[in-house]
Amino acid sequence: MNRxxxxxxxxxxxxxFSLQRSFIDLxxxxxxxxxxxxxxHPHINAWLEVLANGQVRIFTGKLExxxxxxTAIAQVAAEELDLxxxxxxxxxxxxxxTPNEGYTVGSGSIEQSAMAVxxxxxxxxxKLLELASQQLGVPAAQxxxxxxTISAVTGNKSITFHQLLNGKQITDKVQAPVNLxxxxxxxxxGKAIPRSDISRMARxxxxxxxxxxxxxxxxxxxxxxxxxxxxxxxxxxxALKKNIPGILKTVVNGSFVGVITQEEYQSVKAQRWLxxxxxxxxxxxxxxxxxxxxxxxxxPGQNDKVAEKGSIPDSNAWIKAxxxxxxxxxxxxxxxxxxxxxxxxxxxxxxxSQGIYPLRESISKxxxxxxxxxxxxxxxxxxCYGHNGADDVAADVALLAMAYAGKHVRLQWTRSDExxxxxxxxxxxxxAAALLDDAGNITAWLYELWSDTHSIRPGGDAxxxxxxxxxxxxxxxxxxxxSGANRNSEPYYxxxxxRIEAHFFKGPLRTSALRSLGAYANIFAIESFMDExxxxxxxxxxxxxxxxxxxERAKAVIRKVQEMIxxxxxxxxxxxxxxxxxxxxxxxxxxxxxxxxxxxxxxAIEVQKMWxxxxxxxVINLDGIINQTEGGMIQSASWTLIEQVKFDAxxxxxxxxxxxxxxxxxxxxxxxxxxxxxxxxxxxxxxxxAQGPAAAAIAxxxxxxxxxxxxxxxxxxx
Amino acid sequence: xxxxxxxxxxxxxxxxxxxPATPLLYVxxxxxxxxxxxxxxxxxxxxxxxxxxxxxxxxxxxxPVAAVKDRKIVTLEGLxxxxxxxxxxxxxxxxxxxxxxxxxxxxxxISAVALLNENxxxxxxxxxxxxxxxxxxxxxxxxxxxxxxxxxxxx
Ligand code: FES
Ligand code: FES
Numbered sequence: 029m030n031r032x033x034x035x036x037x038x039x040x041x042x043x044x045f046s047l048q049r050s051f052i053d054l055x056x057x058x059x060x061x062x063x064x065x066x067x068x069h070p071h072i073n074a075w076l077e078v079l080a081n082g083q084v085r086i087f088t089g090k091l092e093x094x095x096x097x098x099t100a101i102a103q104v105a106a107e108e109l110d111l112x113x114x115x116x117x118x119x120x121x122x123x124x125x126t127p128n129e130g131y132t133v134g135s136g137s138i139e140q141s142a143m144a145v146x147x148x149x150x151x152x153x154x155k156l157l158e159l160a161s162q163q164l165g166v167p168a169a170q171x172x173x174x175x176x177t178i179s180a181v182t183g184n185k186s187i188t189f190h191q192l193l194n195g196k197q198i199t200d201k202v203q204a205p206v207n208l209x210x211x212x213x214x215x216x217x218g219k220a221i222p223r224s225d226i227s228r229m230a231r232x233x234x235x236x237x238x239x240x241x242x243x244x245x246x247x248x249x250x251x252x253x254x255x256x257x258x259x260x261x262x263x264x265x266x267a268l269k270k271n272i273p274g275i276l277k278t279v280v281n282g283s284f285v286g287v288i289t290q291e292e293y294q295s296v297k298a299q300r301w302l303x304x305x306x307x308x309x310x311x312x313x314x315x316x317x318x319x320x321x322x323x324x325x326x327x328p329g330q331n332d333k334v335a336e337k338g339s340i341p342d343s344n345a346w347i348k349a350x351x352x353x354x355x356x357x358x359x360x361x362x363x364x365x366x367x368x369x370x371x372x373x374x375x376x377x378x379x380x381s382q383g384i385y386p387l388r389e390s391i392s393k394x395x396x397x398x399x400x401x402x403x404x405x406x407x408x409x410x411x412c413y414g415h416n417g418a419d420d421v422a423a424d425v426a427l428l429a430m431a432y433a434g435k436h437v438r439l440q441w442t443r444s445d446e447x448x449x450x451x452x453x454x455x456x457x458x459x460a461a462a463l464l465d466d467a468g469n470i471t472a473w474l475y476e477l478w479s480d481t482h483s484i485r486p487g488g489d490a491x492x493x494x495x496x497x498x499x500x501x502x503x504x505x506x507x508x509x510x511s512g513a514n515r516n517s518e519p520y521y522x523x524x525x526x527r528i529e530a531h532f533f534k535g536p537l538r539t540s541a542l543r544s545l546g547a548y549a550n551i552f553a554i555e556s557f558m559d560e561x562x563x564x565x566x567x568x569x570x571x572x573x574x575x576x577x578x579x580e581r582a583k584a585v586i587r588k589v590q591e592m593i594x595x596x597x598x599x600x601x602x603x604x605x606x607x608x609x610x611x612x613x614x615x616x617x618x619x620x621x622x623x624x625x626x627x628x629x630x631x632a633i634e635v636q637k638m639w640x641x642x643x644x645x646x647v648i649n650l651d652g653i654i655n656q657t658e659g660g661m662i663q664s665a666s667w668t669l670i671e672q673v674k675f676d677a678x679x680x681x682x683x684x685x686x687x688x689x690x691x692x693x694x695x696x697x698x699x700x701x702x703x704x705x706x707x708x709x710x711x712x713x714x715x716x717x718a719q720g721p722a723a724a725a726i727a728x729x730x731x732x733x734x735x736x737x738x739x740x741x742x743x744x745x746x
Numbered sequence: 747x748x749x750x751x752x753x754x755x756x757x758x759x760x761x762x763x764x765x766p767a768t769p770l771l772y773v774x775x776x777x778x779x780x781x782x783x784x785x786x787x788x789x790x791x792x793x794x795x796x797x798x799x800x801x802x803x804x805x806x807x808x809x810p811v812a813a814v815k816d817r818k819i820v821t822l823e824g825l826x827x828x829x830x831x832x833x834x835x836x837x838x839x840x841x842x843x844x845x846x847x848x849x850x851x852x853x854x855x856i857s858a859v860a861l862l863n864e865n866x867x868x869x870x871x872x873x874x875x876x877x878x879x880x881x882x883x884x885x886x887x888x889x890x891x892x893x894x895x896x897x898x899x900x901x
Contacts, residue, residue: 094847094884222843229848230836230855232782232822239781273747273765292776293768296788361786361794361883362849411847411884443787651843655889659846662885685791685881693874696887 031125060205065089065144069127072155073197075148076105078189082176083115086145089129090137091121091382092225094411095715096652097137099223103649104142107216108149108209109156110173113224121384121406131383131485133414133541135615135713138648142711150209151202159192211646211707218705220651237380237407238365242436245367246276247292249299250424250439251285252449253498255311255679256538259283262307272298279431282500283308286428288437299442314536316677321352321457321740324478327533334514338525340472341463347564348461351553352740355537355673356453357682359690362410363446364417368429369436375402375429379422380409383485387419390486391426394496413663415540416450417441419486423493447688448680449494452673453542454480455535456513458553462523468565470576472525475517475554480535482512482545507534512545516720519554520610521576537673537680544716547611548664551720552727555607556739559728569606569728581617581643581706582610588641588702589619601626602636603735605728607721617643617704618717620661622697624729633730633743635665635697640718642701645709653714658699660718666691668723669743751811755780756824766812771795773811774821782822782852786881793853793880797821803860805879822852825859835859838897839890846884853880858894867898 069075077085086105092098102116109116119125121132129141153173160178161168164185171178179186211217228235253260260283268287269275274294279286285306287298315323367378375397381387384404392399404422412418425439441449457478463471484507490496496503514530542548562572570590577583586608593604603626608619621639626632638661644653670689674682682688723741731737753760755778762777769788774780774797786794788807795807798820825833832840835858845851854877861868861876868876873894882890 094845094849096846222840223845226843226845226848227832227836227840229845229851230822230832230839231826232780232852234781236781236784236849238784241776241779291765291768291772293765293772359883360849361792361847361881362784363786408847410849413883440785443789443791655843655846655886658888659885662887663883666885684789685787690881690883691887692881693877693887693891696874696885699888 062202062204063140063143063147065127065129065140066147066202070201071199072148072152072202073199074127075145076152077197078193080190080195082188082190083117084109084111084176084189086116086118087126088118088141088145089121089127089385090132090141091380091384091406092408093132093382095137095656096223096649097141098225099221100138100648100652101142101145103216103221104146105149107214108146109153110175112175113216113221115176120408123384123388123404128385130385133382135611135715138711138713142648146208147202147206150206151200152198154207155198155200156189156192160187163187163192218647218650218707221649222651235408236362237367237378237409238362238440240367240378240407240438245436245438246288246290246432247295248286248288248425248428248437248439249295250445251287251299251302251306252445252494253283253311254308258308258311260285260306260308263302264305267305268298268301272301277432279428281427282498282502284427284495284498286424288428288432292440296442311678313677314675314679316675320354320455324455324457324533324535327535329531329533332514332530332532334528334530335518336527338472340474340525340527343463345463346461347464347561348459349557349560349739351458351460351549351556353456353549353552354741355455355539356542356667356671357447357673357688358413358416358450358542359688360410360412360416360446363441363443364421365409365438365440366422366425367436367438368425370429370433373401375426377402377404377422377426378407379404379418380407380412381418381422382412382415386486386488387422389488390419390490390493391423394423394490394493395426395430413543414453415483415485417446420449420494423495427495444683447683449538451484451538451540454482454513454539456546456549458549460553460557462557462561464561464565468567468572470521470523470561473519473523475528476531477513477517477546477550478531478533479513479546480533480539481507481510482539482541483510484538484540512541515545515612516547516550516554516609518613520579520582520613521573522578523576537675543663544611544719547609547716548667548719548723551607551609552668552723552741555609555721555724556727559605559731560737573608579610582608584704585617585619585641585643588704589621589639592639592641592700592702593621596623598623601628601734603729603732605725605730605732607724607728609717609721611717615712616645616714616717618657618721620718620721620725622722622725622729624726624733626730626733626735628734631735633669633735635669635695635726637698637700638665638722638725640699640701641704642714642717643704643706644712644714644717645706646711647703647705648711650703653703654701656715657701657718660715661699661722662691662696664719664722665697665726667719668726668741669695672742672745751815753811753815753819754817755819756821764811767810770797770806770809770811770814770819774806780821780823784849784852793857794850796853796856796880798856798860801860801863803857822855825855833859834900835862835894835897838893838900842889842893842896844886844889844893846886850880850882850886854882854890858897861894862898868894
């Protein structure tokens with residue numbers, strides 16, 4: 029049976045291994061909760077296979093997004109099975125081979141996939157020891173496992189994993205309790221194991237989806253409307269063919285337009301030609317030039333009470349502030365790309381989507397074509413930081429491949445396609461108010477936020493794919509008002525009386541999940557406001573935060589950052605600001621400090637250095653956490669200082685890196701990260717912990733450096 | 747419209763049949779199957795497509811292939827020595843783990859090689875200036891600067 033069928037009917041074929049009680053009687057926790065992913069895919073061979081060459085192959089439903097998940101997962105497997113890192117190979121998301129783990133999002137890959145692999149590998153270890161014991165006639169307790177071989181502690185009996193299984197795989201279910209390796213004896217987990225994929229990138233080896241080539245492969249472009257809902261009125265296919273060489277097929281369905289060409293550059297030219305020579309209806313107008321805060325607050329919407337506790341007193345002493353965050357782009361350096369072939373009634377798609385299983389269902393409904401006729405293979409692309417054009421380009425290319433059967437079709441979106449059509453991180457308005465008592469304690473807290481949705485991921489439906497919205501009978505976007513906007517809207521501080529409210533609007537631009545969702549804006553607001561309150565209370569920002577915190581781990585990251593900056597001598601017109609948050613109020617703890625110089629004459633802001641202390645629970649890959657946190661601070665500094673999606677009455681006008689600048693080298697701060705390892709705590713993702721505190725730390729530093737209190741972003745509009 | 751064009755890439759002569767207006771980037775990636783230079787913007791704004799042209803780092807995404815017939819073109823692949831050893835700059839990027847998604851790495855490495863050829867011991871400002879044309883969205887710049895320093899010191 030191939031893996032596709034196996035994954036469909038997990039469990040229909042068992043090789044008749046059974047776990048003997050004696051092996052699970054070893055010391056183990058009284059009660060052990062299996063990871064969710066294991067509960068959904070309980071068979072060991074869903075996660076792990078032993079190969080003839082002595083290697084172990086691990087399957088994960090998550091995709092490498094630049095977060096180093098492949099290495100972290102390999103580390104966990106190698107640890108449990110006492111293998112060298114070079115003996116473990118990791119297969120990433122593929123509907124043909126790997127378990128369905130939904131979306132690679134929310135910093136959940138370590139918590140879900142790496143933990144599933146840990147349990148599967150540990151269960152495999154037990155099984156392998158049991159089999160070796162039978163085969164070698166040596167009690168399991170006197171066996172030693174090392175790099176794929178099991179040998180008797182005394183004597184010279186030994187056998188390899190492969191010899192033991194003889195080409196079969198371990199089909200047992202992972203059942204609690206599983207004997208996990210004691211953390212004290214870890215050799216790999218927790219260490220800064222280098223990622224092996226980085227040398228492949230440095231050598232220019234084939235790595236990215238953009239690098240895939242097939243014999244006879246053809247290229248394609250799509251031509252999007254000049255406005256979100258403009259409809260195609262006239263397109264001259266004949267003239268296109270006459271003017272641009274190499275046109276193989278033009279696909280028009282309503283306002284969906286795609287062209288397949290022999291060469292890639294011909295696609296580029298075909299797109300330009302059609303953009304200049306086709307006629308479209310005008311489409312609805314965007315609110316160009318409006319005051320966005322006023323405009324967004326007038327939009328009709330839905331209200332949600334996020335939290336309420338204690339009672340909110342009437343008072344004249346409320347301290348109030350309003351904050352704003354504009355639309356931001358994911359702005360991947362490599363625009364979205366996908367390949368597909370339709371052959372013999374089957375469609376195969378290659379995609380860098382964060383969720384290949386839901387994408388497969390969405391494409392199935394779009395075409396339509398039954399799900400079991402579609403395979404989707406995940407291949408890394410350029411970093412995406414959330415829901416960018418990945419799913420849309422995959423749907424586009426699926427449509428085109430269906431219209432041009434038998435050939436691999438490659439679709440590379442242009443820079444302008446990506447900038448103008450990706451779903452952005454929503455603009456948000458945050459209004460905070462607080463009351464202080466005489467001792468400087470916050471006694472009451474009011475907080476309201478306004479936001480568009482933070483998720484229109486396709487999620488198995490066709491509606492949210494751009495192609496579907498441009499069809500002759502267009503589908504309407506189904507925007508689920510996700511709780512993403514509320515993320516970190518509740519302060520992590522002990523405040524007796526609180527009310528948090530959210531207002532959801534449907535704004536002018538297409539929006540979806542951008543790294544950390546609403547947390548970035550909410551923490552920017554809350555942590556800026558905390559500094560404003562600290563000043564009113566006559567406390568320094570460290571003391572003020574510490575006196576409102578009860579969680580020792582939260583206090584620890586703040587104290588750590590305080591220590592990191594304790595010896596800094598500040599030059600004139602320079603200030604340090606700090607901020608803290610616990611991501612989702614339930615995941616990684618992160619404190620950030622930023623040193624900023626403000627030019628007195630011009631007000632020009634320079635972020636010179638940023639520090640972070642992070643506690644992501646049990647550390648799997650130390651350098652992975654550091655890398656993600658460094659990157660999170662720098663990306664957030666760019667968002668905070670200069671970024672803002674611009675639009676005119678017709679459509680988005682931020683179409684390239686001049687109209688949507690991001691930080692370049694001369695603006696990038698130095699960064700330093702300290703990781704507080706908590707081996708006994710749950711391992712948590714670190715990729716989204718730093719963005720919010722980084723933004724507020726910069727705003728607080730600007731103020732300390734003698735600048736203004738900046739509440740509306742970006743700080744330096746271009 | 748296709749013409750025969752001779753190119754000198756990574757020390758070897760190549761003959762390709764292409765539209766002479768095709769940007770060099772597409773010829774390197776599609777005709778010569780090289781992965782190093784990447785498409786990022788096609789507008790000479792991001793540096794993803796950098797190659798060495800006679801030793802200088804230049805974006806290849808708008809440069810008509812016909813215009814570079816007489817130049818020595820080197821890509822990431824061409825920096826690897828005959829014994830499969832990486833160039834010191836590539837090695838330094840691996841040592842510093844100077845990548846998240848790594849999509850920008852081509853532009854960074856090529857820019858750094860050109861910089862170090864001209865200025866073997868650049869200070870922080872010279873490194874930043876030398877890499878100014880190359881964008882990174884993952885925020886790996888601090889590691890990239892460290893990698894260039896390491897490469898400079900390894901010479
Ligand atoms: S792709 Fe050439 S500079 Fe961006
Ligand atoms: S590492 Fe992803 S763009 Fe630089």
